[in-house]
Amino acid sequence: MAKKTYGKATKTCRVTFELPAEVCADTASVCGDFNEWSPNDHPMVRRKDGRFSVTISLPVDRTYRYRFLIDGAHWENDWDAEMYVHNEYGSEDSLISV
Numbered sequence: 001m002a003k004k005t006y007g008k009a010t011k012t013c014r015v016t017f018e019l020p021a022e023v024c025a026d027t028a029s030v031c032g033d034f035n036e037w038s039p040n041d042h043p044m045v046r047r048k049d050g051r052f053s054v055t056i057s058l059p060v061d062r063t064y065r066y067r068f069l070i071d072g073a074h075w076e077n078d079w080d081a082e083m084y085v086h087n088e089y090g091s092e093d094s095l096i097s098v
Contacts, residue, residue: 015057030067
């Protein structure tokens with residue numbers, strides 16, 4: 001599940017998205033309606049333990065759809081997402097509320 005850290009005086013939330021090492025990928029990025037599904041805006045960093053992560057500041061009081069793009073070719077949902085919703089492509093998107 002994505003980790004959320006809310007600012008005290010701001011209307012943003014820092015969200016850390018993670019993929020476990022079991023993904024066995026070379027590259028990963030988080031794409032969603034917060035970045036117009038761009039595979040280039042939020043590349044994830046591989047950690048020493050093999051997992052990938054990235055932290056993004058998002059405006060609060062909203063719900064966002066997102067997915068992970070693995071190796072530039074394979075879409076994967078967040079295995080621990082808060083919820084899943086159907087998309088127009090016949091699959092599902094992960095959902096997070098901040």
